[in-house]
Amino acid sequence: MSLSILIVEDELSIxxxxxxxxxxxxxxxxxxxxxxxxxxxxxKQSFDMIILDIGLPDMTGFDVCKRLRHFCNTPILFLTxxxxxxxxxxxxxxxxDDYVTKxxxxxxxxxxxxxxxxRLQPLPEHSPNGFQLDEHGSRIYYQQQLLHLTRYEYLLxxxxxxxxxxxxxxxxxxxxxxxxxxxxxxxxxxxxxxxLRQKLREISTLHDLPERELIVTHRGMGYSLLR
Numbered sequence: 481m482s483l484s485i486l487i488v489e490d491e492l493s494i495x496x497x498x499x500x501x502x503x504x505x506x507x508x509x510x511x512x513x514x515x516x517x518x519x520x521x522x523x524k525q526s527f528d529m530i531i532l533d534i535g536l537p538d539m540t541g542f543d544v545c546k547r548l549r550h551f552c553n554t555p556i557l558f559l560t561x562x563x564x565x566x567x568x569x570x571x572x573x574x575x576x577d578d579y580v581t582k583x584x585x586x587x588x589x590x591x592x593x594x595x596x597x598x599r600l601q602p603l604p605e606h607s608p609n610g611f612q613l614d615e616h617g618s619r620i621y622y623q624q625q626l627l628h629l630t631r632y633e634y635l636l637x638x639x640x641x642x643x644x645x646x647x648x649x650x651x652x653x654x655x656x657x658x659x660x661x662x663x664x665x666x667x668x669x670x671x672x673x674x675x676l677r678q679k680l681r682e683i684s685t686l687h688d689l690p691e692r693e694l695i696v697t698h699r700g701m702g703y704s705l706l707r
Contacts, residue, residue: 488531489559529597535560611637620641650703
């Protein structure tokens with residue numbers, strides 16, 4: 481199946497060059513010039529990747545990326561004229577998957593698109609409730625969407641996926657996941673479970689799934705996946 485790419489770029493000459501390079505590789509493209517247009521279209525249509533310029537007329541690409549990450553886990557490749565390390569770091573920290581500075585070779589951009597797709601392609605083990613675990617890549621998918629998890633969120637959810645019928649006590653989770661018990665408390669585990677639930681809830685809402693907590697609290701005992 482052909483990849484579908486959203487190009488968010490206000491310089492028409494650059495956009496046309498990217499469109500031509502993508503189409504030469506049988507990659508379908510949609511082009512918009514404004515950040516708000518990108519937000520609007522991604523609410524209605526799904527893409528395999530977003531190529532996002534940082535210097536947009538109505539808002540920065542950083543702002544677009546932050547807002548996209550509230551409801552969309554689509555891989556993002558930043559385009560920018562900036563070459564400052566702090567900008568590259570910021571872009572990656574807020575959810576981008578790669579970063580290309582202008583001027584660039586269109587063929588390089590296409591190569592990066594393919595590399596990101598290979599890297600993010602799930603090698604899943606299926607588990608209950610729509611989860612897919614890729615231990616090799618340290619990634620977890622829910623409803624075929626990549627979950628953007630912190631290290632501890634990933635390890636918590638991985639433990640439950642591998643043993644879906646087990647109820648994990650807080651002490652067990654702390655001992656197996658945190659390197660030192662001094663670094664964690666019952667409250668720490670609860671906080672990470674709360675953020676995990678929120679991320680799962682956002683994807684469930686996006687897919688119009690019934691409201692339910694996939695991570696179940698067992699009073700006085702701990703947590704487990706919904707059975």
